[in-house]
Structures are given as C-alpha cells and as structure tokens.
Amino acid sequence: MKVLIDPGHGGKDPGAVNGDLHEADIVLKIAKKVVNKLSQYDNVQTKLSRSTDVFLELKERTDIANSWGADVLISIHINSATNKNANGIETLIYTNGSNESLVIASSVQSQLIREANRNNRGVKKANFHMLRESKMPACLVECGFISNAIESSLMKTDKFLEQCANAIVKGIVEVYKLNLKKEVVKVANRPLTDREKEIQAEAMELGITDGKNPFEPVDRFYLWSAMIPLAKRVRALEEKKK
Incomplete structure (x- = not known):
C-alpha cells in the first residue's frame, strides 16, 4: 500500500508560531519519524509531500498524493488559538468524507490520545483542501496547541514527537492490518x-x-x-x- 505523509506548511509559511517554535519544523520532524517507522512494515511504500523546509501550495500537495496513487493520506499539523488555555489533540476528515476516512481518523486519534496522554478533542469534520481534494481516504491531525504553554513545551521534546509519530503509525497499522518485516520481527524479538x-x-x-x-x-x-x-x-x- 502507498501512504502519503504531508507535513503542513514550510518555507515562507512557518504555520503557527510561538517564539522560536514553528509549526512547519515540528510537523516535518514528526513526518520523518512516521516514514522511518513505516519502513519496518511489509508491502508499504511511503512518500513525503515535502522532506525539507520548502513551501508547497495546497494543490501541489494533493496533486502529489493523487498522481502517485496513494491509498491513504495523513496531513500533520499543530493547532493554535487566541485562548491560551485551549489544549489537546484532534483529527479531522472532510465534511463529506468517506467511511474509510472516518475509520483511519478515529484510529489515529485514539492512538494519539493513548500515546501522548493529552486532552481528547475528538474527530471532527472540516472543508479543508487536503481533505476535500484528495482522491483517497484522508485525515488531518492537529498534534496539540503551540499557543498553550504546556503543549508548546512538550513540542520541544523528542519524546513528544516520538509519541505522535508512534501513534500515527499505530493508527495506520491497526486499520490496514500491516505486518512487520520478518527481519524486523526477528531482531525485535531477540532477548x-x-x-x-x-x-x-x-x-x-x-x-x-x-x-x-x-x-x-x-x-x-x-x-x-x-x-x-x-x-x-x-x-x-x-x-x-x-
């Protein structure tokens, strides 16, 4: 199967910002971890919409996913709000999204809450380009609020980025019943x-x-x-x- 991982923003568009913390940088780190972890599974091809700090129009991102023939698209973002108390993780699908989009979003959201132990804001619907114009099941994850003091501090730690990446991978694995490559299982099971x-x-x-x-x-x-x-x-x- 083909998995398209889309780190939001990039280049001239840093996304949400809090001091020297930029959404574009955070989500790229998470996305690279996701791709690295998925490489351990059988029959999985991965592609990043961007692998460096470059700007891509939204249409360019969905064009990459559609032309490649991705089976699922996960767009990774960080939330922000004027209310500094706003916190937690949420996952979104298109307003008229498919049932498969809902299934993958629900799985990823559940894993994110389990791994990161943050407030569960649930699965929501939105008329976002990445969700509307993609021709495959798609969801967009918001891995916490950069505007929240506690969560912005977490975003500076590799532990939190690992938790988010692990959760996204586990969500995908759960839905598509992926199996670890034999050599990975062999090594992982060695005492x-x-x-x-x-x-x-x-x-x-x-x-x-x-x-x-x-x-x-x-x-x-x-x-x-x-x-x-x-x-x-x-x-x-x-x-x-x-």
Missing part, C-alpha cells in the same frame, strides 16, 4: 544480552533513553536530542576551566 541490559540500564539512568524499543532504528533527531545534554555538560566543564 537482550547481559551486556546490552547493562548498557540499557546505564543509558536510562543518564536520561539518554526511556529504554523502550531497543532495536528500533534511530533517526538523527533522536540522536541529537540524546547528545545535546552531554554536549552542554562538556561545554560547561570547559567554561569552568577557563
């Missing part, structure tokens, strides 16, 4: 050696990882987020020496 358990425990104690999914592929953003605290400590030590 840790004693030395690997020691490394895992030490890494957890140092706050480098939560210890989950030790054999899951690591993308650069996860690596960077793990290395930043260490780099800061090294820099602080060097400053003291001066």
Whole structure:
C-alpha cells in the first residue's frame, strides 16, 4: 500500500508560531519519524509531500498524493488559538468524507490520545483542501496547541514527537492490518544480552533513553536530542576551566 505523509506548511509559511517554535519544523520532524517507522512494515511504500523546509501550495500537495496513487493520506499539523488555555489533540476528515476516512481518523486519534496522554478533542469534520481534494481516504491531525504553554513545551521534546509519530503509525497499522518485516520481527524479538541490559540500564539512568524499543532504528533527531545534554555538560566543564 502507498501512504502519503504531508507535513503542513514550510518555507515562507512557518504555520503557527510561538517564539522560536514553528509549526512547519515540528510537523516535518514528526513526518520523518512516521516514514522511518513505516519502513519496518511489509508491502508499504511511503512518500513525503515535502522532506525539507520548502513551501508547497495546497494543490501541489494533493496533486502529489493523487498522481502517485496513494491509498491513504495523513496531513500533520499543530493547532493554535487566541485562548491560551485551549489544549489537546484532534483529527479531522472532510465534511463529506468517506467511511474509510472516518475509520483511519478515529484510529489515529485514539492512538494519539493513548500515546501522548493529552486532552481528547475528538474527530471532527472540516472543508479543508487536503481533505476535500484528495482522491483517497484522508485525515488531518492537529498534534496539540503551540499557543498553550504546556503543549508548546512538550513540542520541544523528542519524546513528544516520538509519541505522535508512534501513534500515527499505530493508527495506520491497526486499520490496514500491516505486518512487520520478518527481519524486523526477528531482531525485535531477540532477548537482550547481559551486556546490552547493562548498557540499557546505564543509558536510562543518564536520561539518554526511556529504554523502550531497543532495536528500533534511530533517526538523527533522536540522536541529537540524546547528545545535546552531554554536549552542554562538556561545554560547561570547559567554561569552568577557563
């Protein structure tokens, strides 16, 4: 099956903004994680509407999905509101969306709430271009409010981005009954050696990882987020020496 992942905004359009936090950057990170995780499943092809910080018109995005013949489209966004107390996650489908769109949206929404533990704003309907002009089942996820202090703080953490990506993937897997590639299952089911358990425990104690999914592929953003605290400590030590 073909899965089109659409990170909203980009380029001259940063989307919703809160200080130096831009919606376009956040959703691109989540989208790349989703594609990386889906690569572990059999018979799945993925495509990003954009893989860098570039601007695409809405029509360009749906044209990519339609011409490629995507079986499902997931558009990833971040919400914003003038009311700073507004919070939570919601998923949208087209006003006259298909039943399959509702099914995939409901699955993704349920997984997002389970993974991220945020307020459930439910599945809603909207006359959005990405939902209206796509020729396949489609939904648009709003992964929290950048305008909310708590959720904007979460958006700065790799943990939250991982939770959102995991949820989107689980939603897709649940609906389309996807199976992990044999080599992934084989590795994932292998027990840790004693030395690997020691490394895992030490890494957890140092706050480098939560210890989950030790054999899951690591993308650069996860690596960077793990290395930043260490780099800061090294820099602080060097400053003291001066």
